[in-house]
Amino acid sequence: MPDRFDMLHLVGLLVVAGGLLLLVLTPQPEAGAMHGGRLDRAMEKQMLARARTDFLKQTYAPVVDLTASGEYAAALLKLKELGREYPGEPHGDILRGEILLAQQAWQPATASFVRGVKGNGDYVDAKSPLSRYESISRVVDEGLRQVGAQVKQHPDNSSLQETMRDLYYLQSRLAGGCE
Template identity: 45%
Template sequence: MPKLSLTSLLWMLIVVATAAMALLLLTSSGDDSRMRSGGLDKAVERDLAFQARVAFLQKVYAPVEALLAEGNPQAALLKLDELGRDYPGDAHGYLLRGEILRGMGVLDQAIANYVRALKLDGDYLEQAGPLSRRTEIRQLVDLGLSELGPKARSNPDNRSLAVTVRELHYLQSRLAGGCE
């Protein structure tokens, strides 16, 4: 039996989920006019797409999570670099990299990765949901402002520190409900 690649397996799951949704919509009784409305169809599609996305992210980044659970953040960063070549610009990769770097004490790079992740996908700031990292981001902002804020004020000529503090303020504004 030929081995299926992860990508083809995920595409098959998406096709099956879409087919099941179409079948449900076609076989529903026409008694309820709300069931026929386009808004419900779009809501179902959106929900299915989100569920498929969460399953995809969990499957793709499972090796990184396993390396972190083993206590091997350097190997997890290397695995993220490898996955970054396959999925360039994926917000979840930046988010995980930020988490790892924060754990390693590299705050400026952690902050930069969180900012990249949120600029690509704001779902990580949702109050509830499988992708929410709101609490971790709030803790990072608080830690960063308490540690880096005084340093930036005492060293106004340090441009990299000023950029990091600006990124912290960006994260802070997104937490407060601000948009791009």
């Protein structure tokens, strides 16, 4: 018959064996996730960007549809409504710029594109799903030609000079420049 000392050792041995068995059978997190690996953060960033892009496309789809059908006034009204719901969203500024560009309103289109690009630089990145490189490039090319001629005729006009500064800013961003 075992004495108390033997029973104490036997209980201790069973506790240690049970603890080891628990450690071995418990699933362990991956090493990258445990240390906040770069791969996890990059994937999370990519998922957030994709979700944001899908959200913007879904939210602003009525504006895009109205613009495509040539209903610019209705599209601008819908943008105004969405602007109250999502204030400061650069995508609205970019779409407003495209609508104004379609109406040949170079100065307000330029100002709208500048607000959008300052809010999110992805709009001048040709590889981004949000890219509006072509529209912005078009407003810069045509704007420099048209507004540049107007500035030569009216060099004291401060609004034309401001538009030229905006056009140069957009041109710089298209060329890969920073803020």
